[in-house]
Amino acid sequence: MQLNRGPEFAKGNGTENDFLILPDPAGELNLTPARVRALCDRRRGLGADGVLRVVRTGDIDDAPAGIPARTWFMDYRNADGSIAEMCGNGVRVFARYLVGTGLAETSSEQPELPIGTRAGLRTVSTHPDGQVSVDMGPATVHGESSATVDGSSRKGLAVDVGNPHLACVVQEGLERVDLSAVPHYDAELFTNGVNIELVQDDGPGRVRMRVHERGVGETRSCGTGTVAAAVASLHADGHPTGRRIVEVPGGTVEVEVTARTSVLTGPAVLVGHGRLDADWWQRLDQP
Numbered sequence: 001m002q003l004n005r006g007p008e009f010a011k012g013n014g015t016e017n018d019f020l021i022l023p024d025p026a027g028e029l030n031l032t033p034a035r036v037r038a039l040c041d042r043r044r045g046l047g048a049d050g051v052l053r054v055v056r057t058g059d060i061d062d063a064p065a066g067i068p069a070r071t072w073f074m075d076y077r078n079a080d081g082s083i084a085e086m087c088g089n090g091v092r093v094f095a096r097y098l099v100g101t102g103l104a105e106t107s108s109e110q111p112e113l114p115i116g117t118r119a120g121l122r123t124v125s126t127h128p129d130g131q132v133s134v135d136m137g138p139a140t141v142h143g144e145s146s147a148t149v150d151g152s153s154r155k156g157l158a159v160d161v162g163n164p165h166l167a168c169v170v171q172e173g174l175e176r177v178d179l180s181a182v183p184h185y186d187a188e189l190f191t192n193g194v195n196i197e198l199v200q201d202d203g204p205g206r207v208r209m210r211v212h213e214r215g216v217g218e219t220r221s222c223g224t225g226t227v228a229a230a231v232a233s234l235h236a237d238g239h240p241t242g243r244r245i246v247e248v249p250g251g252t253v254e255v256e257v258t259a260r261t262s263v264l265t266g267p268a269v270l271v272g273h274g275r276l277d278a279d280w281w282q283r284l285d286q287p
């Protein structure tokens, strides 16, 4: 087969929240919104919920201050081409990629990996059983709000996990809700849009969650969303801290919320890798 070798890519997922990973160690890739949309399109491109560009922090114009320039930075893009501050599943897959390709090293003495994100520096730890944890930083509650989802108004907790969430605890019927349309939310509170979670109790210490992600639509999982869901579930039980097992359509994760921070643990899987066709990639850059 004649293929003009374009940029490298890999594909991975965390609880079936799937990503295309584009290594860009020299910071040379022109990752336009049009290219992200084409890549993520499940018919026109390779298909994914988002793109993770692997770049050095020094090559990112809008990186938060204080992250050393050589630190690997997760330049996250939603499937619609928009930029988001943070991705809890993505950052675990990103760490798996760095270690798997030898771009970064971890060991039993030094299992922690610092990763730059637009929400700040995050520390990821890989475990011998294949699970990956990330210290997500504090999840900050900004009060209550509501959204109209599938024609019904739902009350929820506004939680900032580096990116914005509205986590709505529902009593029943989680599986029956139609999440195909963008929910209507308070645009004065969420000026840059919001990820919306529906969270249903599933026994002691357990919840089930579905999510409509900003810039994507319904996904099989959302790591930052699971943290918001755990916070909302704990809050509903009158606890500011604690632990929740969160079951999403794509699998199961664990969230621990402490007074200082929140930690998300779950799987991170690399599926394969290859090269984009250079002609296809070039054509996407033309008006």
Ligand SMILES: N[C@@H](CCC[C@H](N)C(=O)O)C(=O)O
Binding pocket: 017, 050, 078, 083, 084, 085, 086, 087, 088, 089, 090, 163, 164, 195, 213, 214, 215, 216, 221, 222, 223, 224, 225
């Ligand atoms: N799937 C992600 C969140 C990705 C960003 C989100 N759609 C946003 O726009 O904030 C996760 O695992 O956290």
